[in-house]
Amino acid sequence: MKRTMVNEARNWDQEFNTEILLKGWIRTKRDSKGGFSFLEINDGSCFGNIQIVADKELENYESEILKLFPGSSVSIKGIIVESPGKGQNAEIQAKEIKVYGFCDVNTYPIQKQRLSPEKLREIAHIRPRTNTFGAVTRVRNELIKATHEFYQSKGFLNIHTPIITGNDCEGAGQMFQVTTLDMNRKLKENETVDYADDFFGKKTHLTVSGQLEAETYACALGNVYTFGPTFRAENSNTTRHLSEFWMVEPEMAFADIQDDMDLAEDYLKHLCSSVLNNCAEDMEFFQKRISKTIIEKLQNITENSFERISYTDAVKILVESNKKFEFKPEWGIDLQTEHERYLTEEKFKKPVIIIDYPKNIKAFYMKANDDEKTVAAMDVLVPEIGEIIGGSQREDDFDKLSKRIKEMEIDIDEYWWYLDLRKFGSVPHAGFGLGFERAVQFCTGMANIRDVIPFPRTPRNADF
Ligand code: 4AD
Numbered sequence: 001m002k003r004t005m006v007n008e009a010r011n012w013d014q015e016f017n018t019e020i021l022l023k024g025w026i027r028t029k030r031d032s033k034g035g036f037s038f039l040e041i042n043d044g045s046c047f048g049n050i051q052i053v054a055d056k057e058l059e060n061y062e063s064e065i066l067k068l069f070p071g072s073s074v075s076i077k078g079i080i081v082e083s084p085g086k087g088q089n090a091e092i093q094a095k096e097i098k099v100y101g102f103c104d105v106n107t108y109p110i111q112k113q114r115l116s117p118e119k120l121r122e123i124a125h126i127r128p129r130t131n132t133f134g135a136v137t138r139v140r141n142e143l144i145k146a147t148h149e150f151y152q153s154k155g156f157l158n159i160h161t162p163i164i165t166g167n168d169c170e171g172a173g174q175m176f177q178v179t180t181l182d183m184n185r186k187l188k189e190n191e192t193v194d195y196a197d198d199f200f201g202k203k204t205h206l207t208v209s210g211q212l213e214a215e216t217y218a219c220a221l222g223n224v225y226t227f228g229p230t231f232r233a234e235n236s237n238t239t240r241h242l243s244e245f246w247m248v249e250p251e252m253a254f255a256d257i258q259d260d261m262d263l264a265e266d267y268l269k270h271l272c273s274s275v276l277n278n279c280a281e282d283m284e285f286f287q288k289r290i291s292k293t294i295i296e297k298l299q300n301i302t303e304n305s306f307e308r309i310s311y312t313d314a315v316k317i318l319v320e321s322n323k324k325f326e327f328k329p330e331w332g333i334d335l336q337t338e339h340e341r342y343l344t345e346e347k348f349k350k351p352v353i354i355i356d357y358p359k360n361i362k363a364f365y366m367k368a369n370d371d372e373k374t375v376a377a378m379d380v381l382v383p384e385i386g387e388i389i390g391g392s393q394r395e396d397d398f399d400k401l402s403k404r405i406k407e408m409e410i411d412i413d414e415y416w417w418y419l420d421l422r423k424f425g426s427v428p429h430a431g432f433g434l435g436f437e438r439a440v441q442f443c444t445g446m447a448n449i450r451d452v453i454p455f456p457r458t459p460r461n462a463d464f
Pocket of ligand 1: 211
């Protein structure tokens with residue numbers, strides 16, 4: 001018999017009083033004095049459970065059903081009937097319950113009282129069984145789906161960029177080295193490591209961004225996007241930083257910074273409306289338990305246009321706000337989270353796109369503006385999170401890019417292939433990177449980025 005998922009059973013739109021087969025885990029169980037038990041089953045297909053009524057007439061009622069506790073795995077053959085209970089469409093009258101695995105009520109880590117997020121991180125292999133992590137996982141999945149839908153519907157080609165690379169896209173030097181050299185071998189006096197002996201015959205790292213490689217495809221095929229893991233060895237212990245996170249990076253040929261901002265705004269709106277339309281039950285849970293205004297916040301994103309201001313104006317607004325910031329806002333210095341949050345949460349009360357940053361605080365590849373002080377960079381800031389997207393128009397002029405690479409004392413020989421793009425039919429092009437976990441955080445209201453990725457990697461933590 002074909003298995004029916006709980007989601008389908010809860011929204012049953014076929015004939016009632018037919019037999020179906022369900023498989024899942026027990027979430028709650030109540031034994032009634034009258035000789036029957038109520039089991040609530042969940043199988044991950046939706047937030048809600050379905051109720052099973054198990055009668056004492058079942059052959060294993062005494063021997064097994066009475067010994068079942070939350071966490072046990074079962075299959076149920078039964079009749080789906082219209083439910084007399086409030087808030088549920090259907091329930092199942094069990095004819096046969098098979099137990100796959102019992103769950104010890106005394107040692108099972110998930111009990112009635114809620115565990116703190118910190119405690120749940122210590123049992124990252126068990127936490128997907130909680131309501132919160134089920135809901136986060138379904139929303140995360142919806143955002144993955146919505147991302148591909150969005151770019152595919154616009155004709156962007158999905159490309160896979162390498163995870164092991166020899167370049168440092170952001171030039172920040174915050175990279176994890178990849179090597180097969182023997183770390184236990186002691187160097188002789190005055191000996192330095194010879195990377196010619198390493199696996200790739202050169203020094204390599206885990207990528208911090210797929211952008212540079214994505215540019216090579218955009219400059220050949222038009223619009224592309226890459227969606228992959230990225231790695232940053234920065235010692236940031238905040239609620240918004242991971243050492244391993246996923247990034248969505250579209251790259252468009254024949255596009256400038258305006259096109260880039262338009263794409264970023266459309267994409268974020270699409271993400272929010274997809275979650276609102278397709279994860280209603282999970283969002284109700286987040287609104288009730290995690291963030292009281294989350295649904296309204298996402299609706300606000302879909303309904304209003306984003307504010308767009310220059311970095312210079314942003315600094316002016318911050319200075320004139322007379323607000324006491326821990327870091328004084330000043331032209332030429334990068335905006336801090338407290339500044340970003342002031343702009344989005346207090347000043348504009350909506351997402352803000354900041355453009356034209358000072359060139360000295362941005363990466364080498366960004367297109368120089370005519371003022372020679374700023375570059376065509378853009379960051380999208382959203383309430384509570386701060387920066388969710390970082391991007392730019394790319395420098396497409398061979399001479400200007402070479403000069404900038406040298407000025408920043410970057411090894412130009414490593415970038416010969418990147419410079420070639422500017423030699424052979426160069427085109428204006430632009431793109432950005434969306435921090436995927438920050439997007440999941442934004443859409444769920446989860447306070448800590450470690451709780452929106454299955455197995456978070458952060459400084460001194462790569463358990464599981
Ligand atoms: O601003 P970033 O560093 O931009 C780039 O890497 C560009 N190469 C992207 C591009 O233009 N194709 O990072 C982009 C986004 C940030 O806005 C932020 O949302 C996220 O990636 N991000 C992080 N997310 C979690 N943990 C970290 N340590 C992050 N660092 C950046």
